[in-house]
Each structure stands twice: as structure tokens, then as C-alpha cells.
Amino acid sequence: MLRRATLWVLLIGWVLALSGSFSFAQAGEGSKLVVYVYQSFVDYGPAKFVKTEFEKRFSGVEVEFVATGPSRAMLARLVTEFQAGRTPADLFLGEINDVPKAKKFGLFVPLSAADVPNLRDVPQELLFDPEKTLIPYEHGYITLVYDSEKLKPEELPKTFADLLKPQYQKKLIVQDARTSSVGYAFLLWTVYNYGSLGYLDYWRQLLPNILTIQPGWSAAYRLFRQGEAPMVVSFSTDAYFNARYKPLLLNGQGYRTIYGAGIVRTTDNPRLSREFLNFLLSPEVQEKLPDTEVMFPANSKARVPEKFAQLAVVPPNPVMLPLEMVAEQGDRWLEEWAKLIVTGR
Amino acid sequence: MNYLELREIVKRFGAVLALDRVSLEIAKGELVALVGPSGCGKTTLLRLIAGLETPDAGDILLAGQSVLGVPPEQRRVGLVFQNYALFPHMTVWQNVAYGLKFRRGEGLGVSALLELVGLTGLEDRKPAELSAGQQQRVALARALAPNPHILLLDEPLSALDAQLRQRLRTEIKRIQRTLKITTIYVTHDQEEALAIADRVAVMQTARLEHVGTPWEVYQHPKTEFVARFIGRGNLVTARVVSEDPQRLLLKIGNASVWAKRTTPLAHTTVRALIRPERIRFGSSTENKLCGRIVGREFTGDRLWVHLQTESHLWVVQADLSHNPQEGTEVEFGFNSEDVYVLPDSATAEPALDQPTS
Amino acid sequence: MNSATPHPPPVPLPSRERVAAGRGRVWGLVAIALLFLILFFYWPVARLLAEGLTHNGKFSLDFIVQILTDAYFQHVIGFTFYQALWSTLASIALGLPLAYILTHYDFPGKRWLRAFTIVPFVLPSITVALGFALLVGRRGYLNQLLMGLLGLNEPPLALMYSLEGIILAHAFYNAPIIVRTVHAAWEKLDPRYEESARVLGAGRLAVFKDITLPMIFPSLLSGAALVFIFCFLSFPIVLTIGGGRFSTIEVEIYTRVITLLDPQLLNYKLGAALALLGLVISLGMTYLYLRLQGSLTYSTELLRPRPTEPLFAKESLWRPSRWLIGGYLFLCALIFLGPMLAVLFDSFWEETATGGGWTLRWYSYIFAPDYxxxxxxxxxxAVLNSLWVGLTAALLALVLGLIFAYGIARARWRGRRALDTLLMAPLATSSVILAFAFLRAFSTPPLMLVGSTLVVVLVHAMIVFPFVVRVLVPLMEGFDQRLSEAARTLGASAFRALREIELPLLAPGVLAGVVFAFALSLGEMSATLMLAPPGFATMPISVYRLVSQQTWGAPSAMSVLMIFSSFLAFWLLERAGERTLKGF
Structure with missing residues (x-):
């Protein structure tokens, strides 16, 4: 009888699925560190190395990275969970421009060198947050990156104004500033150059040249590598990853970007979390960053590969909006921008 | 003592009055046929007895006790539905045995029942694999299985063809007699009702018009409706001209007709019924009329002749040996005891008259 | 009945109270189900709507006015309408000829094509989005083919990230609905109407214009209304194919919730107001659809079945019209099957530097227990989660659905219509709005459900249960009550009659309802995406997360698994349907 058989199949399927699903829950015995992080830290970055090594050092500890979205989406998720009082996250890795929002909600614990000894080796210029709620572990510069096999040097835009030319129609892939820290930084960069009154006008003209606005850097860069467009918003250090993809310094600039890690206020494992941050800042992990994150390590004692020093470009004119300004106006810029990209007006 | 008694039952569905103060008494072992045109409330009455509906007023007594409020499963009433409502997912055996689950060890048992209705050998069939007649028998056996106090049959034969209908009604009667079970048999076929019942109850729009033996109902209908509904007849309007101790003299059109004496007073208008089989051709009868043959219906066993007099169209059941031809003038007549004056039909006003079909 | 034993007096009496108690039990169940519905649907939704309608605790239309007068929100609402309208028209354009062909011709595979029209109901939309991207994406199979054939350097089809792409994907997804509704009506249209017109002197075209079209129009309209609602509420397709530059009401609410966009939104006022507007519109559309479905359909008694002719017969092979139709059918097959075949192909394919090759890697990935x-x-x-959540939600929806369907189908009281209408609201409420309402209502004590898997199960149950009710009600209404009554007179209690007679007979349909609910839950993405607790993913969510990172292969394998499950469910549904019709 088909009917009865179906019923049994459903029942057995239900029991198996339920028990199977819940058997995952009791996998770990000891304490678990949950780290919310952007996607590229997992798919390109040193997540695996960090997890393995840290778990080796602290036996019984399990590190679990959660990277279900780009950086700012992870932050939004953390805020939502934090406000509801039930986030499993112990640590968060994110970008400098997220600090204002994090502070507004009091997400992170202020730290000092006493908590994280390796912080002493981080140069003062990187310590953008006086309270040290997010402590820097890597840094670099947002620039455009182009595919040298698709664009010849004479075809390249030199300035932001050049980029508006019709010859670049649908040639650029950018990230959504609402969900991506890279996209947000690029938005801030246009504000830096065109001011809070002119940036929307710039973007309006830029829209025809944008092929797509991707939710995060990972997706954007993957499309770029697949050859969908010859230019993408990325980092000045990318040539080290693949010499074919070269940085394109508009107006000779690069927008400063610093990534930091913080401890979520509601963590059950403050001691272990501090150990994790210290480990993240240790030369051992820091020296991995050029090869994985393709970024400059924050620890000045970390040695970088020679080739990286050669290929990673430091823009002659690094720029950055003061964080206070971002804190004050960032949300408004973002909302206006979001409206613009949807309406085109 | 009355085994089943309905007292002043009233049932409404919204604005529709389905049963209007219906009272009926049924003796134990009796078979009562409930007959009436469709929509008159017969089925509703059955459903009330079965407990599938609740009356708005009145009472239902079984062996002297009210059964109102007793849910259908505890009433011990067997019900055969019009389209049988056999459980399509069960075999014949399972259908019949279903009710026995709730009354273990009572009644005849499935095989005896199937034998009684003549279905031995078909136990494993599904209802869809049976003929209409077989389905009917299963429905009967199923209703009888849990040893009900009362059997209710709702138009049990209406879905069958004429021949099968006749055969099965004889069989139902036989089974009912064998089991001596109190039975109400609902039908819209008056002939079936007369054939099967100990007593016939005639219903019209929510009311019981007449309850009596088939003979009484046919010969002495209480109302004009019953007279029309049961059998064929010549229903005429007549003026009472005079009376003597035994007889009434009626005027039907221009014809004078003697009728058996009943209550009506002289100089009133009454309705009279003369059954077609009582009318004879020739001049051997007490009352004599003259008419022209305007139509014939030959149905094999009978010959119906339509006769036109100056005032009426008469229907006559002719002797099969006669072969009256259309268009001929004939004499015909009937005796005074064959003229039945409907009770309570006397009015001062002359009523419209017309022959019944 | 045995004459030897005198009848015992009837049963111990009386039990009016018992009857009342029995009836009370049924209504008690309805009350409990209603309470459940109020708690997990009406209350959260009402709360959300109240948020949009109050300012500082007082009733205020400020936020509604703000949205209606804001150029941006006007754009979003306008665009939602605009894309839904064009998608509906495209679906009609694609579906109507197919309905005609199905009605008039016989051809090999017709049965399958007809069965295939169930697709929009069982195929998860995220897999459609994925398949569409794989097929017509800039580097999709179609573009690669065309580039190879025409020797182009740039992909000729620019459908991804465009309005045209959204409309085409919607048309692919929803044209079968048009085919389904129109074909059903057309098939039942008595050909004598058309024949009479022909005899009266009308040409073929005039007959179609004056007779056929007016008579199938109500069903076309009702199908179109349904398609419009689906496109109006479409979420994964707009999100994935449109990319960040297109925003419908649904996408807007989702994005605002997920990105905490503006500080004002942190108290969710504008989002709630937008949800209110969206809900009013979709409720209106759904009401219109149900009205159309109920009242405008011509009930013509079909005395003679419509004649069909073989599409490819010897004598008609040379006719160009037949080749046109054949070509169109091929195109339909390509459009309908293409995205699914693309997903299937991609799930076994791995791109490498040297080209690519067959692989089972993606399947070993989706069945890997590694985090x-x-x-x-x-x-x-994620796979297991989808299965158990789907089954639990389906079961929950079934229990609720059975109770409500029973209440609707059996109620003689006036509340019947009210109950019916009450259940219409969840049908018209989009999953995004429902999830938003859940987020707002169940994030604080005493019902702090957000963050647990229970909330996912509940929201799934709420989303699928109106569909279950809609499957069950006609089933129960069509059930011959006398069967239950026969059982009652034979001694079965109301409950036993329900259990032993009614339910077994309704079982195939009930099973179909469960399977349908399961398939719907399996594909549910929007609400799950918003409500899934940390560390909990389902199949559609996994596909979405992988696809939004522009990774292929693995999401395709997972989509194949979903499509397979959906089709298995669909197959069971058809079989169950067959049993309902053929069983007895």
C-alpha cells in the first residue's frame, strides 16, 4: 500500500532527520569560542590555521567561525542578537568604520595591553580607537583593482573623474555599502573626494559603469576573477595574490582600511577570548596574513615575505575620513546612497 | 402498547418548516410505509428517529421512554440510506461487520445475515464491485447486523430499475417478517408503499395527512391530497341535491348520481372519489352516465380509457376483453357504494373540479 | 431483532448533556486552534501593524504618510507593482499559447507537460533563481553557447542584474499557473458554444474573440491575479537576479531588518508602516483572486468532451502552423526545463584552470558533517534541518488545517464565512512580513522565541497551513456525510466515525496536503533567513548563502537535492490524487 508506505517513510525520515540534526549539538565537550567574521576571512583567510593552532594550544577548546555574510551584515546580525540578549558570539572581527556603530550599542569590551600583551607591538598609528574596543590585527588600502589582461595601461582611468567615462560602461564591480565593509569604505572614499554634498551626484554618474553591486567582497572578487568585469573595488595589496590583478590608484589615493577584533560584552569566556586576541596578534598568525588575507599585519614584529613587500603597493596618498565624522554622518550617507542605487535618481 | 411513538414533532431548518407537529405511533413488529412527494419531510423524520437530527419540539419515545438526547450510536436504530452509503474502503464483510464491533455477540452474525440477504460468496468484494441490487442488500444486512430495535429504510429501492424494485421489495418484506423487526419504510412510490406496508402514512409538506392500512388509505382517503396521491381516481366536485337514509343524491355536472350516505348536508358542495376500477361499461350499475372515448392507454396488464362527458373527463379501468374504440359513444356507470365522498370536503361554494390523473 | 428475545428497553437515558459535551469537544478543538492562530499569527501581525500606526503611544498616520510622500518609498512601491504587472503579462504571453495547444492537440509528452504545471507550487524559488543565473547569467550556458556560435567576446544576453531578467525568471516560474488555470477552464468549455457560433456564420477568429475568450477570461483573470500576487511577493528571485539595485516592498523590509539601515529603523516604525502597506495591497489582491475564483467561473456542464487532434499526424505534417507549434513547444521545454537542467549539470561539474570536468565533489560536500x-x-x-523542520511544520499545519477545515466544512452556522475569511489573511501575508512580525513580537519575554529553532518551525507552520486548509476544505465538503451517519447509527461514536470512516476515506487527500505542506516548507527561504537562530541553516538558506558569494557547484548539488525532494513530493501528490479518484 503506497499510502501506508509513504506514511512510514515520512515518519522514519522525520525521526532520522530530527535525531541527526540534534546529534550535532553535543559535538563539543569543552568551552567553545564563537567568532563572527566576514566571509573572506574563512574562504581565503587564515581561519583554518587559526582554529587548528589555537585548539592545539588550548586543549578542550573549540573555535567556531561564523561567516554567513559580509562584514557589515555580520555586524548587523550581532547587534540584533546582542539586543535580544542571546548572541552566541564571543568575538567579532571587523573593519574600523564599524566602530562607531559598535560603540553606540556597547557591543565590545574595552581592552588594554594588560589584557592582550601582543598589543604592545602594534604601532600607535593603527590604534584608531582610544578605548581599544576593536584592536587592529591587519591593515591595508582600498583601491580599484583591474585585470591586466583585459585593460591595457593606457586604457586605465587615472582619476575618479576618469572612471565616469562611457568607455567603462558596466566595467566595474562594487560592493553593497550596507552589507560590505569594503563597499562602505569605497563609499566613504567618494565622500572624501566629492564631499557630503557631491558624492551622490558622483555616484549617479557612476551607476552606468557599474555592472553589479554585490553583497560582499568575496562575491565581487569572485565575479571579477571569473572575468565578468575588468575592474573591482578591492585592496592595493592584491597583486601579491595574483600579479595579473593590479591596483589602480585613483587620484593617487588609497582609502585606509584597518581590521580589528573585539570581545563581545556578553561572552562567557572573557579569559579565553583575550587569549584568542593575543594569539591573533602573535607573530605566528600575523606572518600568515600576507599569504591569506593579502593584507599588512598589524604587529610590527611580524616579518612579511619579501615578495609581498615588493608587490603590495602602498598608495602615495593614503586618505581617510575621521571616525568622528563617520560616526556622525555615516548612516545618513549610507541611506542616501542606498536610495540612489535603487532609484537611480 | 406502542413501541415507537412520535409526539408532535416540529423541525425547522432556518425559515423552512420541515416537520409540523407530526405524531405517529407504531406497534412492535409493524412495517409502516411513509409515503409522500419528494421534499415533504420523510427523510428528515427518519433522521430524527435515528438521532442524526434533533427536533425543535416534540418527543420521540421508544418502548415508552424518550430517546431525545441519546446519540445515534446508542439508539439502536438501523438505517438504510437512499444511496446506501456503503463504506467504499471496506469489503462487503467489513461493511456488515462494522456495526458488530460495537455490539459483540448480538444478532445473527455476518454470514447468517449475508445468507439472509442472499449475498453469500461476495464477502470480499468492495462496494464498487457490486451491482446496485447487491449494494442494496449489503446496506440492508449492514443495518440489521447490530440487532437494531428499529429498522429505517430511506427510499431503499429508488436507485433500481422497476423489475428489480418489485423483486427486492418482496424480499425486504420477507426479511422483515422473518425478523419481526419494527420498520419504517420511506418511499415516494405509493404503489410500493401499499404493497409492502402494514400501515401507510401519507405525508405532505411537513404534515402527516393520513395514517391507515393500505386498504383504508386507498379506499377512504382522509384528504383530497391522499386521494390524489394514492392510486388513480376520478375526483369530482358534486352538489348534494337530496338524501335518503342510505344514500345521497349528487349532481355531477348535469348527471345525477347516487352515493353512499355520509354526513354532508344537502345543498352543499362536496368532493367525491370514484376509483377507475369501480367503473364498468354498460348499464348494469346503479348510476349510469354517457360519454365519448377520447383516449386509451394500454399498459400490458391493464387498459385505461379516458371518457369525456359534458362536464368531466373520466378515467376508467376497462375490462381487457373489451376493446372500445376511440371516438365511440359508450354508456358506463358505477354503484352508489363506490362513490366515496371525502370527509370534511363540504363547502357552500362550488369548487373548481377536475379529474385526477 | 431475534424474535425469541424481547427487546431490552433502550439505553440508559437521557444524555442531552453528553451530546452537548461531544459537540463542545469539537468546538473546543476549534477554539484551541484559533487561539494558536491568534497567538502565532494575528497577535504578532497586529502588533507590527500597530507599530506602524502609532507615534509615542498614540494613533498616528505619520509613518504611513511619510512613506507615501517619500520619493524613495514611492519608487519601491511603484517598482513592486511595475515588475509584478510585467511579470504577469509575460507569464500570460508564455502560458496562454501553451494552454491552447494542450487543449487542442495531442502530442507525445503531453501528460508530462500538463503534470509539470504544478512546478511553481513545489519548486523552491531559490533553485529557480540559481538555475536561471546558471542558464542566462553573463557567463551562463546560453551566453557561452551564443559567444561560441557567433564568435563574440562579450556575452550577448545581459539579463542578470536587470529588470528584464527578473521578469523573465518570474515568467518561467509562473507561466505554468496560467497554463493550469486556463487549460482547466478551456478543456471544460462545451464545444457546442463555439460550434453554434460557427454555424451562425462567425469565422475562427471571431469565434475566439466573441465566444472562447469571454468564456475562458474569468479563469485567465483568476490565474493572472494569482501570478500577480506571487510576483508581488517574490523575494529570492528579485534578491538574487536583481542584485542590490532592485528593491521591492519585500526586499526593502528584509534589507532594512538585516542591515539595520537607518537609526529611525531601529525602532522599526517605517518598516512596520511599509509592512502595513504591503499587507493591505496583498490582502486586497488575494481577496480579489478568491472572489474571481469563486464568482466569475462559468460552470458549464460538459456534455461532449472537446475534440483534440494529434499535433503530428501524417496528413498535417507539412503544414507550417504545426511546425510553429512544435517549435513553440520546444521553446517551452527549453524555458521550463533549462534552468533545472543547468542546475543538474552544474552540480556534477567542476571548473578548473584547464577547463573543467565531471565531479561528485559537490555531493560529497553537501553530505559532509563538517561545520x-x-x-x-x-x-x-542543513539538509537534515530542512527535512525535520518541514515534516514538523507540515504535521502542525495538518493538525491545525484539519481542525479548521472541519470547522469550515461542517459548520452550519454563520461563522463559517468569517472563519474562512480569517484564514485568508495568513495566505495573503508574505513570509517576510510574517517573519518581521515574529521578530518584533517574540524577541521579548514572556514569549522569547526568536533565537530558537522552535520559531522557525512555527513560522513555517503558519506559512504552509493556509495551503493545507485550502486542500482539505473542498475534500471535506465533498465527503458524503451519510457515510459517517451510517457509522453512527451502527453504533460508532462521532469520534470513531471520524477516525474509522471519514479520515481513512480522506486519507489520500490528507496525505497530499501534508506532502504539499512539506514541499512548501522545504523551499521556504525568506522567513527562515530572517528568523534562523545562530548556527542553524536549512537547504534554501545554504543555497542562498553560497549563491550570494557567487560560488557554484555546491549550491547546485543542494538545489538538486531540493528539486528531487520536491518532485518526489509532487509525484506522491499525483499518485495520491490518482488514488482519490480511482481508489473506489
């Missing part, structure tokens, strides 16, 4: 940070869960667990 994947990009999913926030282990792929295998």
Missing part, C-alpha cells in the same frame, strides 16, 4: 563557517552550520545538518 562550514560560510553556512554557519554543517551542510549535512
Amino acid at each position: 562550514d563557517a560560510l553556512l554557519g552550520d554543517a551542510p549535512l545538518r
Whole structure:
């Protein structure tokens, strides 16, 4: 009888699925560190190395990275969970421009060198947050990156104004500033150059040249590598990853970007979390960053590969909006921008 | 003592009055046929007895006790539905045995029942694999299985063809007699009702018009409706001209007709019924009329002749040996005891008259 | 009945109270179900709507006015209408000829094509989005083919990230609905109407214009209304194919919730107001649809079945019209099957530097128990989660659905219509709005459900249960009550009659309802995406997370699994349907 058989199949399927699903829950015995992080830290970055090594050092500890979205989406998720009082996250890795929002909600614990000894080796210029709620572990510069096999040097835009030319129609892939820290930084960069009154006008003209606005850097860069467009918003250090993809310094600039890690206020494992941050800042992990994150390590004692020093470009004119300004106006810029990209007006 | 008694039952569905103060008494072992045109409330009455509906007023007594409020499963009433409502997912055996689950060890048992209705050998069939007649028998056996106090049959034969209908009604009667079970048999076929019942109850729009033996109902209908509904007849309007101790003299059109004496007073208008089989051709009868043959219906066993007099169209059941031809003038007549004056039909006003079909 | 034994007096009496108690039990169940519905649907939704209608605790239309007068929100609402309208028209354009062909011709595979029209109901829309991207994406199979054939350097089809792409994907997804509704009506249209017109002197075209079209129009309209609602509420397709530059009401609410966009939104006022507007519109559309479905359909008694002719017969092979139709059918097959075949192909294909090759890697990935940070869960667990959540939600929906369907189908009281209308609201409420309402209502004590898996099960149950009711009500209404009554007179209690007679007979339909609910839950993405607790993923969520990172292969394999499950469910549904018709 088909009917009865179906019923049994459903029942057995239900029991198996339920028990199977819940058997995952009791996998770990000891304490678990949950780290919310952007996607590229997992798919390109040193997540695996960090997890393995840290778990080796602290036996019984399990590190679990959660990277279900780009950086700012992870932050939004953390805020939502934090406000509801039930986030499993112990640590968060994110970008400098997220600090204002994090502070507004009091997400992170202020730290000092006493908590994280390796912080002493981080140069003062990187310590953008006086309270040290997010402590820097890597840094670099947002620039455009182009595919040298698709664009010849004479075809390249030199300035932001050049980029508006019709010859670049649908040639650029950018990230959504609402969900991506890279996209947000690029938005801030246009504000830096065109001011809070002119940036929307710039973007309006830029829209025809944008092929797509991707939710995060990972997706954007993957499309770029697949050859969908010859230019993408990325980092000045990318040539080290693949010499074919070269940085394109508009107006000779690069927008400063610093990534930091913080401890979520509601963590059950403050001691272990501090150990994790210290480990993240240790030369051992820091020296991995050029090869994985393709970024400059924050620890000045970390040695970088020679080739990286050669290929990673430091823009002659690094720029950055003061964080206070971002804190004050960032949300408004973002909302206006979001409206613009949807309406085109 | 009355085994089943309905007292002043009233049932409404919204604005529709389905049963209007219906009272009926049924003796134990009796078979009562409930007959009436469709929509008159017969089925509703059955459903009330079965407990599938609740009356708005009145009472239902079984062996002297009210059964109102007793849910259908505890009433011990067997019900055969019009389209049988056999459980399509069960075999014949399972259908019949279903009710026995709730009354273990009572009644005849499935095989005896199937034998009684003549279905031995078909136990494993599904209802869809049976003929209409077989389905009917299963429905009967199923209703009888849990040893009900009362059997209710709702138009049990209406879905069958004429021949099968006749055969099965004889069989139902036989089974009912064998089991001596109190039975109400609902039908819209008056002939079936007369054939099967100990007593016939005639219903019209929510009311019981007449309850009596088939003979009484046919010969002495209480109302004009019953007279029309049961059998064929010549229903005429007549003026009472005079009376003597035994007889009434009626005027039907221009014809004078003697009728058996009943209550009506002289100089009133009454309705009279003369059954077609009582009318004879020739001049051997007490009352004599003259008419022209305007139509014939030959149905094999009978010959119906339509006769036109100056005032009426008469229907006559002719002797099969006669072969009256259309268009001929004939004499015909009937005796005074064959003229039945409907009770309570006397009015001062002359009523419209017309022959019944 | 045995004459030897005198009848015992009837049963111990009386039990008016018992009857009342029995009836009370049934209504008690309805009350409990209603309470459940109020708690997990009406209350959260009402609360959300109240948020949009109050300012500082007082009733205020400020936020509604703000949205209606804001150029941006006008754009979003306008665009939602605009894309839904064009998608509906495209679906009609694609579906109507197919309905005609199905009605008039016989051809090999017709049965399958007809069965295939169930697709929009069982195929998860995220897999459609994926298949569409794989097929017509800039580097999709179609573009690669065309580039190879025409020797182009740039992909000729620019459908991804465009309005045209959204409309085409919607048309692919929803044209079968048009085919289904129109074909059903057309098939039942008595050909004598058309024949009479022909005899009266009308040409073929005039007959179609004056007779056929007016008579199938109500069903076309009702199908179109349904398609419009689906496109109006479409979420994964707009999100994935449109990219960040297109925003419908649904996408807007989702994005605002997920990105905490503006400070004002942190108290969700504008979002709630937008949800209110969206809800009013979709409720209106749904009401219109149900009205159309109920009242405008011509009930013509079909005395003679419509004649069909073989599409490819010897004598008609040379006719160009037949080749046109054949070509159109091929195109339909390509459009309908293409995205699914693309997903299937991609799930076995791995791109490498040297070209590419066949692989089972993606399947071993989705059945791996290892945690994947990009999913926030282990792929295998996502699969299992989908299964158990789907089955639990389906079961919950079934229990609720049975109670309500029973109440609707059996009620003689006036409340019947009210109950029916009450259940219409969840049908018209989009999953995004429902999830938003859940987020707002169940994030604080005493019902702090957000963050647990229970909330996912509940929201799934709420989303699928109106569909279950809609499957069950006609079933129960069509059930011959006398069967239950026969059982009652034979001694079965109301409950036993329900259990032993009614339910077994309704079982195939009930099973179909469960399977349908399961398939719907399996594909549910929007609400799950918003409500899934940390460390919990389902199949659609995993597919979405992988696809939004522009990774292929693994999401295709998972989509194949979903499509397979959906089709298995669909197959069971058809079989169950067959049993309902043929069983007895």
C-alpha cells in the first residue's frame, strides 16, 4: 500500500532527520569560542590555521567561525542578537568604520595591553580607537583593482573623474555599502573626494559603469576573477595574490582600511577570548596574513615575505575620513546612497 | 402498547418548516410505509428517529421512554440510506461487520445475515464491485447486523430499475417478517408503499395527512391530497341535491348520481372519489352516465380509457376483453357504494373540479 | 431483532448533556486552534501593524504618510507593482499559447507537460533563481553557447542584474499557473458554444474573440491575479537576479531588518508602516483572486468532451502552423526545463584552470558533517534541518488545517464565512512580513522565541497551513456525510466515525496536503533567513548563502537535492490524487 508506505517513510525520515540534526549539538565537550567574521576571512583567510593552532594550544577548546555574510551584515546580525540578549558570539572581527556603530550599542569590551600583551607591538598609528574596543590585527588600502589582461595601461582611468567615462560602461564591480565593509569604505572614499554634498551626484554618474553591486567582497572578487568585469573595488595589496590583478590608484589615493577584533560584552569566556586576541596578534598568525588575507599585519614584529613587500603597493596618498565624522554622518550617507542605487535618481 | 411513538414533532431548518407537529405511533413488529412527494419531510423524520437530527419540539419515545438526547450510536436504530452509503474502503464483510464491533455477540452474525440477504460468496468484494441490487442488500444486512430495535429504510429501492424494485421489495418484506423487526419504510412510490406496508402514512409538506392500512388509505382517503396521491381516481366536485337514509343524491355536472350516505348536508358542495376500477361499461350499475372515448392507454396488464362527458373527463379501468374504440359513444356507470365522498370536503361554494390523473 | 428475545428497553437515558459535551469537544478543538492562530499569527501581525500606526503611544498616520510622500518609498512601491504587472503579462504571453495547444492537440509528452504545471507550487524559488543565473547569467550556458556560435567576446544576453531578467525568471516560474488555470477552464468549455457560433456564420477568429475568450477570461483573470500576487511577493528571485539595485516592498523590509539601515529603523516604525502597506495591497489582491475564483467561473456542464487532434499526424505534417507549434513547444521545454537542467549539470561539474570536468565533489560536500563557517552550520545538518523542520511544520499545519477545515466544512452556522475569511489573511501575508512580525513580537519575554529553532518551525507552520486548509476544505465538503451517519447509527461514536470512516476515506487527500505542506516548507527561504537562530541553516538558506558569494557547484548539488525532494513530493501528490479518484 503506497499510502501506508509513504506514511512510514515520512515518519522514519522525520525521526532520522530530527535525531541527526540534534546529534550535532553535543559535538563539543569543552568551552567553545564563537567568532563572527566576514566571509573572506574563512574562504581565503587564515581561519583554518587559526582554529587548528589555537585548539592545539588550548586543549578542550573549540573555535567556531561564523561567516554567513559580509562584514557589515555580520555586524548587523550581532547587534540584533546582542539586543535580544542571546548572541552566541564571543568575538567579532571587523573593519574600523564599524566602530562607531559598535560603540553606540556597547557591543565590545574595552581592552588594554594588560589584557592582550601582543598589543604592545602594534604601532600607535593603527590604534584608531582610544578605548581599544576593536584592536587592529591587519591593515591595508582600498583601491580599484583591474585585470591586466583585459585593460591595457593606457586604457586605465587615472582619476575618479576618469572612471565616469562611457568607455567603462558596466566595467566595474562594487560592493553593497550596507552589507560590505569594503563597499562602505569605497563609499566613504567618494565622500572624501566629492564631499557630503557631491558624492551622490558622483555616484549617479557612476551607476552606468557599474555592472553589479554585490553583497560582499568575496562575491565581487569572485565575479571579477571569473572575468565578468575588468575592474573591482578591492585592496592595493592584491597583486601579491595574483600579479595579473593590479591596483589602480585613483587620484593617487588609497582609502585606509584597518581590521580589528573585539570581545563581545556578553561572552562567557572573557579569559579565553583575550587569549584568542593575543594569539591573533602573535607573530605566528600575523606572518600568515600576507599569504591569506593579502593584507599588512598589524604587529610590527611580524616579518612579511619579501615578495609581498615588493608587490603590495602602498598608495602615495593614503586618505581617510575621521571616525568622528563617520560616526556622525555615516548612516545618513549610507541611506542616501542606498536610495540612489535603487532609484537611480 | 406502542413501541415507537412520535409526539408532535416540529423541525425547522432556518425559515423552512420541515416537520409540523407530526405524531405517529407504531406497534412492535409493524412495517409502516411513509409515503409522500419528494421534499415533504420523510427523510428528515427518519433522521430524527435515528438521532442524526434533533427536533425543535416534540418527543420521540421508544418502548415508552424518550430517546431525545441519546446519540445515534446508542439508539439502536438501523438505517438504510437512499444511496446506501456503503463504506467504499471496506469489503462487503467489513461493511456488515462494522456495526458488530460495537455490539459483540448480538444478532445473527455476518454470514447468517449475508445468507439472509442472499449475498453469500461476495464477502470480499468492495462496494464498487457490486451491482446496485447487491449494494442494496449489503446496506440492508449492514443495518440489521447490530440487532437494531428499529429498522429505517430511506427510499431503499429508488436507485433500481422497476423489475428489480418489485423483486427486492418482496424480499425486504420477507426479511422483515422473518425478523419481526419494527420498520419504517420511506418511499415516494405509493404503489410500493401499499404493497409492502402494514400501515401507510401519507405525508405532505411537513404534515402527516393520513395514517391507515393500505386498504383504508386507498379506499377512504382522509384528504383530497391522499386521494390524489394514492392510486388513480376520478375526483369530482358534486352538489348534494337530496338524501335518503342510505344514500345521497349528487349532481355531477348535469348527471345525477347516487352515493353512499355520509354526513354532508344537502345543498352543499362536496368532493367525491370514484376509483377507475369501480367503473364498468354498460348499464348494469346503479348510476349510469354517457360519454365519448377520447383516449386509451394500454399498459400490458391493464387498459385505461379516458371518457369525456359534458362536464368531466373520466378515467376508467376497462375490462381487457373489451376493446372500445376511440371516438365511440359508450354508456358506463358505477354503484352508489363506490362513490366515496371525502370527509370534511363540504363547502357552500362550488369548487373548481377536475379529474385526477 | 431475534424474535425469541424481547427487546431490552433502550439505553440508559437521557444524555442531552453528553451530546452537548461531544459537540463542545469539537468546538473546543476549534477554539484551541484559533487561539494558536491568534497567538502565532494575528497577535504578532497586529502588533507590527500597530507599530506602524502609532507615534509615542498614540494613533498616528505619520509613518504611513511619510512613506507615501517619500520619493524613495514611492519608487519601491511603484517598482513592486511595475515588475509584478510585467511579470504577469509575460507569464500570460508564455502560458496562454501553451494552454491552447494542450487543449487542442495531442502530442507525445503531453501528460508530462500538463503534470509539470504544478512546478511553481513545489519548486523552491531559490533553485529557480540559481538555475536561471546558471542558464542566462553573463557567463551562463546560453551566453557561452551564443559567444561560441557567433564568435563574440562579450556575452550577448545581459539579463542578470536587470529588470528584464527578473521578469523573465518570474515568467518561467509562473507561466505554468496560467497554463493550469486556463487549460482547466478551456478543456471544460462545451464545444457546442463555439460550434453554434460557427454555424451562425462567425469565422475562427471571431469565434475566439466573441465566444472562447469571454468564456475562458474569468479563469485567465483568476490565474493572472494569482501570478500577480506571487510576483508581488517574490523575494529570492528579485534578491538574487536583481542584485542590490532592485528593491521591492519585500526586499526593502528584509534589507532594512538585516542591515539595520537607518537609526529611525531601529525602532522599526517605517518598516512596520511599509509592512502595513504591503499587507493591505496583498490582502486586497488575494481577496480579489478568491472572489474571481469563486464568482466569475462559468460552470458549464460538459456534455461532449472537446475534440483534440494529434499535433503530428501524417496528413498535417507539412503544414507550417504545426511546425510553429512544435517549435513553440520546444521553446517551452527549453524555458521550463533549462534552468533545472543547468542546475543538474552544474552540480556534477567542476571548473578548473584547464577547463573543467565531471565531479561528485559537490555531493560529497553537501553530505559532509563538517561545520562550514560560510553556512554557519554543517551542510549535512542543513539538509537534515530542512527535512525535520518541514515534516514538523507540515504535521502542525495538518493538525491545525484539519481542525479548521472541519470547522469550515461542517459548520452550519454563520461563522463559517468569517472563519474562512480569517484564514485568508495568513495566505495573503508574505513570509517576510510574517517573519518581521515574529521578530518584533517574540524577541521579548514572556514569549522569547526568536533565537530558537522552535520559531522557525512555527513560522513555517503558519506559512504552509493556509495551503493545507485550502486542500482539505473542498475534500471535506465533498465527503458524503451519510457515510459517517451510517457509522453512527451502527453504533460508532462521532469520534470513531471520524477516525474509522471519514479520515481513512480522506486519507489520500490528507496525505497530499501534508506532502504539499512539506514541499512548501522545504523551499521556504525568506522567513527562515530572517528568523534562523545562530548556527542553524536549512537547504534554501545554504543555497542562498553560497549563491550570494557567487560560488557554484555546491549550491547546485543542494538545489538538486531540493528539486528531487520536491518532485518526489509532487509525484506522491499525483499518485495520491490518482488514488482519490480511482481508489473506489
